[in-house]
Every structure is written in structure tokens, then in C-alpha cells.
Amino acid sequence: MPEVEIMFSPERGPLGSFRLMELPPDLCKLIESSTGELKLAIKGGTDDDAVLCTSERTYNIRSVVLSNSILVISPPDADGTGDQVVIQDSLNELLELVPTVPRLHRLNTLLKEHEWEEGHEEEEENFGAAKRKRITVDQARAELQASEQELAQALREKHILILDGRSYLILELLLMHLVSLSQPHDAASVQELSQPLEDEHEVKREVTLQVMRWFGQVDAENVSWNVDVEKLVRQVGLGVLRQHKNDPVPEDEFMAKWNAAVGDTFASSTSLQLLTGNYLCASSPFCSSTMLSYFPCAGLPVDPVARFSDLFLTRPRWKAEDIVPYLSDIAVDSKDLDKLLLRYARALTDKDGLWYTARAR
Incomplete structure (x- = not known):
């Protein structure tokens, strides 16, 4: 076995000048298979936990302490010759990337x-x-x-x-102008929809085109618009529901308002399932209909501790199917969602099914 002399670099900086990052399999594969320009960016302000972003995904960067130190070494000569190994740094941690x-x-x-x-x-x-x-x-x-x-x-x-x-x-007002014009929803004329909006409401054509793309597909020539009925109906429903944040509305009354807002053409497409994660149901002693109130997931804190705190302050018990939509935006996948529920909630089962309550701290 050849012998080498180990020495510390006389020009080395303070310990911790180097960082060792462990790549997850998907990111490693992306880097190895890249043939063109690959952009990786580390983002975060002074008060943020840093994240690494590719063009498609975001990863948390977290420190993992190593039980054994890792030495960063290099040969003393540029050509790698010689029998000395120079220690540039000693690492006691590595950076781990976790999808988030x-x-x-x-x-x-x-x-x-x-x-x-x-x-x-x-x-x-x-x-x-x-x-x-x-x-x-x-x-x-x-x-x-x-x-x-x-x-x-x-x-x-x-x-x-x-x-x-x-x-x-x-x-929603601009959308309401669009759907009020009588056009076939699978091949609406961009010109016939955009021109009246520009003439009567001073809405530029480029604005109309962007809104059309929010709620469907516009062909390459910007001639025809294929409406995504589900997205359109959902957005109108949210506009009606938003009026009842502090004023619960009977379900049948809300559905009547929603159907009237979308018109006869799309009334058959309205369904409360489209608004999941944006409303709460409650029974009322004053009427037989279920009461609905606006409670959007987007208005909740993104921190899991604060999110669960708000949810259980709003309701002491949640059915499994009701709480899941309010966690989907802070969970990477179903496994991550299960981990959140296991950590911050307690599961209970009775004759009505699976419930979650706040976990005692």
C-alpha cells in the first residue's frame, strides 16, 4: 500500500468553508441526464429556511449531523502529483434535500x-x-x-x-361578462367575446385572452376558446360563496344563487364537490337545510402548527374527509399528509366513521 503524508493546508480558511450536499435520486438523475443548461437556485431571505429550486420542484435544505467527521482533501500540486494529501476542511454535517x-x-x-x-x-x-x-x-x-x-x-x-x-x-366580474354572452362553450369565438368587452368595458383583448386561458384552452391562432366548464362553474361558485364568510347560507338557497349565476347552460354542472376546501357545513335549529359558510383553505396559515391550531379552534372535531382538503396544500403527497395528521392530530373512530381531534401537548 502506498504511503502518503497528511498535512493541513497552510492557506485553509475557517472550518465549515465547504458544504456537502446529498442529492435525492430524482435530482441526481436530473443532473446526470441534463444535456443543456440546468438551473438550480437556492432561495430564502435572512429569516427563511433555505430551499433549493429546480425548474419544476422545491426542496427543503436541512442539516444532518454526522457521527464521524468527513475530511475534504486535495493534492498539493495542480497536476495531482506528489505524495502529500492536504486537508482543506473537516465536515461534521451534510445538507439533505427533502421535497417540499x-x-x-x-x-x-x-x-x-x-x-x-x-x-x-x-x-x-x-x-x-x-x-x-x-x-x-x-x-x-x-x-x-x-x-x-x-x-x-x-x-x-x-x-x-x-x-x-x-x-x-x-x-370574478370579468368572467361574468364572458359567460353572459351566448357562445358554444366548446368552440367560443375569441373575437366575438373579446370585442364587446373592449368596446363596452375597456377590457383589453390581451386581458380577455389571459382570462380565457384560466378557464379553458385557446387555440394557437387565438380564434377559438374551449371552455373548461368545471373551472368556470367553480369560480362563479366561489364568488357566490365568498359573500357568506360571516353570514351562513342554507345550502338550497346557495345552490339556487349559484345556478342563477352560471345560467341554464351550466346549471347542471354545479356541485358542492367543486368547492371542497372552501366551505364548512353546519346544521341549524331554525331550518332543515344544511348551512354553508365560506372557509377557504387559502386563508389558513402555511405553518403546520398554526394550521392545525386554526382548524381545531374552528372545529374541535373533524371528519377525515373534511380535514384532508385543508391540508393538501401543505403536504407534498399522501404519505406526508398522513405524517402531519399523525403528528398534530389524534384519530378517533365511532359509528359515524373516522374523526380527528387536537393532539394534547
Whole structure:
């Protein structure tokens, strides 16, 4: 066996100058198979836990303490010759990457001042432009701990309107103008829908096209719009439901309002299942109908401890099928969701099925 001389580098910096990162199999495979430019970014502010983002996924970066130290060594010569091994650093931990949900909660904060509401048009014209600081897509990309694909999906799901490189939040009124025009939902004319909106409501064609893509598919030539009926009906239902956050409404009354809002064409597509994770049901001593109240998952804290605290303050007991939709956005997959329930809730079974209550601390 050859013998080498081990020595510490006289130019080495403080211990901990190097970091050792363990790649999960999917990320390792992605790196090995990449033939072009591969972008990896570590994101996080001074008060954040750092995450690593690929173009599609987000990973938590967490430190794992090693029972044995690992030495970072290098030969003393650039060509690797010689019989000396130089110790550059000693590592007592490695960085582990764990898939996580994107940290998109700041998106609502960034866009809070940019939410458009019916009835505030005059205020927007007189004061909005001067007071509001525009938010760019690049700024959102830099501040949010999420991959490009996850951010793009969030912008679509939250109906963020992007114009001239800036983002705005638009609500349901524009959609209501679209569905009020009589067009075949599987091949609606983009021109016939967008032109009246531009002429009568000063809604630019590019705005209409973005909204159409939120609720369906527009062909490559921007001629025909194939409406996603489920998404359209759900959005209208959320608009009706949002009016009943502090004012519960009987289920039959709510369904009547929802059906009237979407019109006869789409009334057959309304179903409370579309609004799962956005409402609570409760019985009422004053009427036989179930009472519904607006309770959106998006309004809950993203921290698991705070999330479960809010849920159990709202209800001391939750049916399994009712609580799961309120955890899906903070769990990577079903296994992660089961871990959250096991850690923060206690399972009980009775004649009515599986229930969850707060775990005693």
C-alpha cells in the first residue's frame, strides 16, 4: 500500500468553508441526464429556511449531523502529483434535500394592494395608480421560494393577470361578462367575446385572452376558446360563496344563487364537490337545510402548527374527509399528509366513521 503524508493546508480558511450536499435520486438523475443548461437556485431571505429550486420542484435544505467527521482533501500540486494529501476542511454535517411544497404564501401579501373589486373603480382611477407600487414577475420570482413551474401554476390558479411585465389580481366580474354572452362553450369565438368587452368595458383583448386561458384552452391562432366548464362553474361558485364568510347560507338557497349565476347552460354542472376546501357545513335549529359558510383553505396559515391550531379552534372535531382538503396544500403527497395528521392530530373512530381531534401537548 502506498504511503502518503497528511498535512493541513497552510492557506485553509475557517472550518465549515465547504458544504456537502446529498442529492435525492430524482435530482441526481436530473443532473446526470441534463444535456443543456440546468438551473438550480437556492432561495430564502435572512429569516427563511433555505430551499433549493429546480425548474419544476422545491426542496427543503436541512442539516444532518454526522457521527464521524468527513475530511475534504486535495493534492498539493495542480497536476495531482506528489505524495502529500492536504486537508482543506473537516465536515461534521451534510445538507439533505427533502421535497417540499412551494412557499407561495407571500404572493398574497405582495398582491394584497392590487386586488381589484367591483365598486372600487373610481377609487382606483383617482388614487390607485399613484399609491400602488407595481409588482413585477421578476420580483415575485426572486422573493418567492418556488420553482418556475410551481410559480407559473400559482399565477394561473390565483388568476394573476400579467400585463407589460406587471401582475395584478382580478376577481370574478370579468368572467361574468364572458359567460353572459351566448357562445358554444366548446368552440367560443375569441373575437366575438373579446370585442364587446373592449368596446363596452375597456377590457383589453390581451386581458380577455389571459382570462380565457384560466378557464379553458385557446387555440394557437387565438380564434377559438374551449371552455373548461368545471373551472368556470367553480369560480362563479366561489364568488357566490365568498359573500357568506360571516353570514351562513342554507345550502338550497346557495345552490339556487349559484345556478342563477352560471345560467341554464351550466346549471347542471354545479356541485358542492367543486368547492371542497372552501366551505364548512353546519346544521341549524331554525331550518332543515344544511348551512354553508365560506372557509377557504387559502386563508389558513402555511405553518403546520398554526394550521392545525386554526382548524381545531374552528372545529374541535373533524371528519377525515373534511380535514384532508385543508391540508393538501401543505403536504407534498399522501404519505406526508398522513405524517402531519399523525403528528398534530389524534384519530378517533365511532359509528359515524373516522374523526380527528387536537393532539394534547
